[in-house]
Amino acid sequence: MxxxxxxxxxxxxxxxxxxxxxxxxxxxxxxxxxxxxxxxxxxxxxxxxxxxxxxxxxxxxxxxxxxxxxxxxxxxxxxxxxxxxxxxxxxxxxxxxxxxxxxxxxxxxxxxxxxxxxxxxxxxxxxxxxxxxxxxxPGRATVAQLVELGLGPEEREARLARVEQAALKWGVGFRRTKIGAWPHVILVKRGEGEVPVLETSWSLRFENEEQRDAFYEWLCVRLDRWPAWAEMAGRSRQPDLTQHLLMVLAISATNMDRDLPAIAAS
Incomplete structure (x- = not known):
């Protein structure tokens, strides 16, 4: 051994x-x-x-x-x-x-x-x-990016924008956009072929930009999971990834609520 x-x-x-x-x-x-x-x-x-x-x-x-x-x-x-x-x-x-x-x-x-x-x-x-x-x-963040990308001391918009810019080089990633009049978070992945253009493989609509940005910030904290979630969207398209993200979001929110009294007392 x-x-x-x-x-x-x-x-x-x-x-x-x-x-x-x-x-x-x-x-x-x-x-x-x-x-x-x-x-x-x-x-x-x-x-x-x-x-x-x-x-x-x-x-x-x-x-x-x-x-x-x-x-x-x-x-x-x-x-x-x-x-x-x-x-x-x-x-x-x-x-x-x-x-x-x-x-x-x-x-x-x-x-x-x-x-x-x-x-x-x-x-x-x-x-x-x-x-x-x-x-x-899908491509992954580098080890250095895992340590700091989207977690720095900047204001939220600057942090989220840095993640979006970095994800362009990976060929896959979540992004914020508008489709029609509605704010969306989308998952884009670079396709194959002679001209490998970016394709939208998943999207989620929100009522306003504040809701969308709050959800996107939650995604950015979990940047390490983007490759696995992108694979899930590629296999099953919309329903399975949406359901999976909602389950993980619910669990993480429950843990945050549980920790609030201790945070307030500290």
């Missing part, structure tokens, strides 16, 4: 591995301290560091899920009820077990968020996404 090393949270996990070119065979990543050899850095992490049973292929969907969980903890400290509803299809046992596993593996440290190794793993997962995953799944 790959050794656990003190890691630099600003460098990708596995940066100590050495690439050894093959003689007519694919290059390998070598750990000089242990002699272990891996076909990819993701293999070194999945099979070596995490000790997962070897299979015919790396389960990229599971690494993408881990990527999403680490990105969430890099940006914010989600309440367990919201996390369970949004990411774990409402299964509290799975959510609790998964977070306990990440804690045991030393990737998160409870309410303190990501450990140094957790940050390094997030950098690695961001930088090593296979091309087929990059092609099929």
């Amino acid at each position: 790959t050794r656990r090393l003190p890691v630099d949270p600003e460098l990708p996990w596995g940066c100590w591995l050495r690439i050894e070119p093959g003689d007519g065979t694919p290059a390998e990543f070598v750990d000089d301290a242990t002699g272990e050899r891996w076909g990819t850095i993701r293999e070194a992490f999945w099979y070596g560091r995490l000790g997962m049973p070897r299979g015919a292929y790396i389960p990229q969907d599971k690494l993408e899920f881990l990527h999403g969980v680490l990105a969430q903890w890099a940006r914010r400290r989600p309440e367990s009820a919201e996390r369970t509803t949004d990411m774990f299809t409402g299964c509290g046992q799975f959510s609790g077990w998964y977070m306990a596993w990440l804690t045991r593996e030393g990737l998160i440290a409870g309410r303190d968020g990501l450990t140094a190794e957790g940050w390094a793993v997030l950098h690695m997962l961001m930088g090593t996404r296979p091309q087929d995953v990059r092609k099929d799944r």
Whole structure:
């Protein structure tokens, strides 16, 4: 099993591995301290560091899920009820077990968020996404953007506008607009073809701009979840994403209401 090393949270996990070119065979990543050899850095992490049973292929969907969980903890400290509803299809046992596993593996440290190794793993997962995953799944915010984008000290309009501008480069993202006389939040994604224009894959109408901007601010706080929500809209179009967002919004609002007395007393 790959050794656990003190890691630099600003460098990708596995940066100590050495690439050894093959003689007519694919290059390998070598750990000089242990002699272990891996076909990819993701293999070194999945099979070596995490000790997962070897299979015919790396389960990229599971690494993408881990990527999403680490990105969430890099940006914010989600309440367990919201996390369970949004990411774990409402299964509290799975959510609790998964977070306990990440804690045991030393990737998160409870309410303190990501450990140094957790940050390094997030950098690695961001930088090593296979091309087929990059092609099929929406673009993501960078690690640096996860830390600060939309969360700064600026006034609300400036914060929201910065998120909208950044999302233009990802090829996917939520935006504010007007359709006819009505304020909307829309989800746009860059299409395919010779001229890959932006397409609206989801929209939600509001009675006024204040309602729309309040909802958009809620979305911006949860910037880490945009790729998953964009995928949901791509699979099922409007109804499922709308219902899902309303459930997550309701759970997060309940948690906020519960915390208000403590906030007022502090």
